[in-house]
Amino acid sequence: MIIASWQSVLTFALLLFLLLPLGRLPQGYRLSVLFALLLVALVPLSTGLTLAGLLRGLTDDLATTTLIWLVIAVSIRLGYVQSMSATEKWPLWLGFGLLGLVLYPAAMGVGMFDTYRWGYHPRLLVMVVGILTLAFLLARAYVGILMLALASLAYLLDLKPSNNYWDYLLDPFLVIYCLGALVLQTVRILRRRARPMQPAV
Structure with missing residues (x-):
């Protein structure tokens, strides 16, 4: 077996x-x-x-960040962690969605740079992650900081078969989820704003 x-x-x-x-x-x-x-x-x-x-x-294998997000979601369902509001999730959706837009189009040959290579010698990628961590800190998105920190630790400890930093940070499922959530939430906000105000009786 x-x-x-x-x-x-x-x-x-x-x-x-x-x-x-x-x-x-x-x-x-x-x-x-x-x-x-x-x-x-x-x-x-x-x-x-x-x-x-x-x-x-x-x-x-899913990215370490995705696995952490699943653990948090399960902890919420078990009642150990308080559920996050859409406002708290926005920085996470935006941050990981933008990372996905940096990685996947270039990895599929769109553009002049192969950003996936950044993960093998990740000095530049570490700077990007540092900037994203600072953005999460300013937005008080502490879950995002935890996800990036644990993904970086897993990379340093070589806990996955891959030696590419990207594989610890992102996978297609996380990016699709984040971008999809951004689109859905944006549509909901636009619909609310488009509704005519009800006259007071």
Whole structure:
């Protein structure tokens, strides 16, 4: 049996936990479900892969930032952490969305620079992350600071198979989520402003 990495096991359990309709269950039962999903992730298939390994084959390893965001989302659902408002999420959506726009178009050949290479010798990328961290600090987006700090620590400790800093900071799922959330929230704001004011009775 091929043993799935700790990250793929955790990713499988966290994603499935967030997808299951567990809102009405007591906190203790929800926590039990999470532990059960960690065990389910290790169930071997006839191919020799575990369920977590199968998911990893479809999605590859998620970025450290995405994994941290999933942990925070699960902590919120378990009642250990207070839910974030859209106002608190805006800096995160904007920051990681902009990082994605720096990385992915260039990585796909759009433009003159291959920004993915920055991750192999990340002096410039470290400066970019430092500026983003400062922006998060000014916006009081402490979750974003935590995500960047832990992703950087994971890179220094070489916790992923990749030696590219970008792979710790971003993945397509995080970027799509952030850009999609920005678009949806912008549309909602524009719709609210476009509504005619109701005359006072």
